[in-house]
Every structure is written in C-alpha cells, then in structure tokens.
Amino acid sequence: MRGGIAVLAAAAGVMVSAPSALADGAARGRVDYATSTQAYRVNTDQGDPFAKLFSFKLSDGKTLKLYCVEFGTNVRDDVDMLETPWNKYPDAGSPFNKNSAKINWVLHHGYPALGLDAVAAELAKQGVKVHDGLSEFEAITGTQAAAWHFSDGVNLDLKKPLKESDDANANADVSALYSYLIGDQNTGIGAQPKPALDIAGPKTEGKAGTKIGPFQVATNGTVTSLTTELPDGVKVTDADGKELKAADVKDGSKLFLDVPAGTKPGNGSFSLKATGELDTGRLFVAENYAKHPAQSLIVADSEKTEVAAKATASWSETPAAPSTTPPTTPGGAPSGGGELANTGVDAAVPFGIGGLLLGGGALMLLVNRRRGRA
Known part of the structure; x- marks a missing residue:
C-alpha cells in the first residue's frame, strides 16, 4: 500500500443506509x-x-x-x-x-x-x-x-x-x-437496524365522547417531539385519559385521541419525531x-438522524342518549312497555271498589227521589 492511503473513520454503530441519498437511496x-x-x-x-x-x-x-x-x-x-x-x-x-x-x-x-x-x-x-x-x-x-x-x-x-x-x-x-x-x-x-418509527392504529374512527385508538408506537430511537393538529379539547392521552407529552412516549406506548362529547364531527392528527444513530x-x-x-x-x-411518523383519526357526533319516556298511544295514554311496581295488590281492585261505591251512591239517590214523590 502506498503512503497516500488513508484511514477513514466514520459514524459509530450500524451498517445501514443513510438519510442523504442518491436516486437509489444511497448516501x-x-x-x-x-x-x-x-x-x-x-x-x-x-x-x-x-x-x-x-x-x-x-x-x-x-x-x-x-x-x-x-x-x-x-x-x-x-x-x-x-x-x-x-x-x-x-x-x-x-x-x-x-x-x-x-x-x-x-x-x-x-x-x-x-x-x-x-x-x-x-x-x-x-x-x-x-x-x-x-x-x-x-x-x-x-x-x-x-x-x-x-x-x-x-x-x-x-x-x-x-x-x-x-x-x-x-x-x-x-x-x-x-x-x-x-x-x-x-x-x-x-x-444493525437503521433508526425507525411507526404508529399503527387499527381503529381510526370513532364517536365524540369516546377515546379513539389505541395507536401503538414502534421505534428503536428516542421520541423527541409530539405535535398535534386537533380541534380545541381533543387531546392525545393514554388509556386512562392522561394527556401525554413527547417524554412519555416510548417503544410500545399506546396512544389515544380523547374526543370530548359535543365535539363537532371532524378529524385530526398527531405526529411524532424520534432521533436515532446511524x-x-x-x-x-x-x-x-x-x-x-x-x-x-x-x-x-x-x-444522529431523525425519523418521523403521523397518525390521523376521524369522529362523528355523539350518539343520542336512549329516551327514558315511554311511548304513548294515539289517545295519549301510555302504551305497553312500562310495568307498574308490584305491591302485592291487584291493580284492578281499586277500580272495582270505586265502581261499586259510585253505583251504590246513584242507587241511594234514586230511592230518595221516589220517596219524595210519594
């Protein structure tokens, strides 16, 4: 080897492709x-x-x-x-x-x-x-x-x-x-593997008033940034509803979009960045x-190099709460569907007694009128 031969030292770590690239991706x-x-x-x-x-x-x-x-x-x-x-x-x-x-x-x-x-x-x-x-x-x-x-x-x-x-x-x-x-x-x-970052979310649609997700993070780097494009009130959280920052997100983390009830139908996204070593x-x-x-x-x-990933989701309006008022018949009376509380007394009994009392009163009135004529 001739004296002009040089020793070259470069980035410590892995045998992988670099970010600055030619048409075929080679640095x-x-x-x-x-x-x-x-x-x-x-x-x-x-x-x-x-x-x-x-x-x-x-x-x-x-x-x-x-x-x-x-x-x-x-x-x-x-x-x-x-x-x-x-x-x-x-x-x-x-x-x-x-x-x-x-x-x-x-x-x-x-x-x-x-x-x-x-x-x-x-x-x-x-x-x-x-x-x-x-x-x-x-x-x-x-x-x-x-x-x-x-x-x-x-x-x-x-x-x-x-x-x-x-x-x-x-x-x-x-x-x-x-x-x-x-x-x-x-x-x-x-x-060694090159720096990588991925966000996988099998469920990307939901209803306002729920959490959409999970979005699972996979990375061999360090997450350095979490940014959002979301309406007011919509947050990136963990499964318990705690709002997350970049420092909370690691390989394997599960993220959710917490969409409050009453939020107008729409969509949004969040992005992560991570740094790793080539x-x-x-x-x-x-x-x-x-x-x-x-x-x-x-x-x-x-x-050091940086990789990024983005996740999106959409939501519709909050589902209507089920009605607590029983439906009525055309005449306005409640139709079937509700049941009276069982007190141990036949519900028809009061109506029967009332009918007897009403009938007895009418009979007594008729008798008194006839006596007056006599």
Whole structure:
C-alpha cells in the first residue's frame, strides 16, 4: 500500500443506509483531505502507510469520520463515494467479506466511536495501562491497523509498530490497542437496524365522547417531539385519559385521541419525531468503481438522524342518549312497555271498589227521589 492511503473513520454503530441519498437511496459524499487527521506511519508486513482518520462530507452538508479498507488502493478526493451494502464490497475475494462482523466490532470499540478515555478504560479492564493516557494519534493508528488486519490480512509489527517514531511509550500503546481490537474479545457485531418509527392504529374512527385508538408506537430511537393538529379539547392521552407529552412516549406506548362529547364531527392528527444513530460500519465505495477505482471507506463515528411518523383519526357526533319516556298511544295514554311496581295488590281492585261505591251512591239517590214523590 502506498503512503497516500488513508484511514477513514466514520459514524459509530450500524451498517445501514443513510438519510442523504442518491436516486437509489444511497448516501454520497467526498473525502476532505484538509480536515482529515494524519497520525503515525506504521510498520506492517505489507507496507508502511500513514494511518489517517478521514473527514468525509456528505452531499447534504453533514460530515463523517472514516477509516479506509482495501489496503492496496489509494484514497481519492476527486470522485464521489456512494454508501454500499457490505455484501457489495468491490473485491469479492477479499478477507473483508468473511470478517465484516469483526471489522464492525473494531469500529465500535475503537476511536472515535469511543472517546480516548473510554478506549483507555477498555484496555485497563484487560490489565493494560497506557502511558500518560491514550493520545489521538495512538488511538487512530491502533484502530486503523486493526481494521486493516481484518479487511486485508495486514499484520502490524508489534515490536515496533511506528515507522518514524522511536517513542517507546507510543509504540507500546499502539501495540496494546491493536492487540486488544483483534484479540479474543472481538466477538463481532452484525449489521444493525437503521433508526425507525411507526404508529399503527387499527381503529381510526370513532364517536365524540369516546377515546379513539389505541395507536401503538414502534421505534428503536428516542421520541423527541409530539405535535398535534386537533380541534380545541381533543387531546392525545393514554388509556386512562392522561394527556401525554413527547417524554412519555416510548417503544410500545399506546396512544389515544380523547374526543370530548359535543365535539363537532371532524378529524385530526398527531405526529411524532424520534432521533436515532446511524452507526459505525457503513461502507462507502467509489461511484463507477470499475472506471475510477478508489479506496473504500468505513464509517467510524455515529451520526444522529431523525425519523418521523403521523397518525390521523376521524369522529362523528355523539350518539343520542336512549329516551327514558315511554311511548304513548294515539289517545295519549301510555302504551305497553312500562310495568307498574308490584305491591302485592291487584291493580284492578281499586277500580272495582270505586265502581261499586259510585253505583251504590246513584242507587241511594234514586230511592230518595221516589220517596219524595210519594
């Protein structure tokens, strides 16, 4: 490998598609030499290149940090690099293909996915103490060399890993980090899911005076925003009617639209936003690689991205309450349907007694009138 080969470090976490995209959804960008960090030149069994942490500018203006793989090819800053699935690596016979999980583990546990103190702490757990902490140059060099080991079968000279430095402490620290990253602790990390957010609501219609839902949230990120487009009085709540804020919503949360009685028929919606990490391990390969070959790059630090989802619902008027007044006959008397309370007395009895009393009074009046005539 020639000295111009660079080490690229980029977003820590997962091997997934990025948000800034080409027509096919692939992110694109270019190496920016001016803001890249060149560390030590190394001694290996395949050459003595410089280790570099490359800056990479995406077409949407964001910047990533990347290390390089594909050891025998030069890095170029005059061609666009496209994000590519790991199984589309340009060299089908490279160790990169069988060691992709190992490489991803290196990226997650090396620098800059972990800060300098965090990397030193990981070494301390293995009983290895670095000298006066771990410098950025040492961290870049050890991480890049470990990536090359798995991507191209490159082996670092552990006795004197640094070509142009006789600093014993720096040489020892680089060897220690490299040995840790390629050692037994490296159990591999597979592809990680990209940030996602979904709201599923099997019931999206209802009546005023009820709760419409549930709308179930599924996300692998952190919900940061809850906004609504709802009439006055309509709220996003939990099953108990408690109004919710963004901080209350998590993966698996069940949300409802609480529509008060008397609300005019209509519809409304609510939206969620969540942030997640596009993690280390994303692969960038030169556009039109066959015509313009350039060293492939892998992301070494995580990039935050935002995803959003929206749910809508509609409602009709409040259903009329059932009438408590019994229907009547045409004459105005109550018709069947209601029953008198059972007091143990036949309801017809009073009418019979009244009839007898009325009949007896009329008979007595008739008798008195006849006596008067006599």
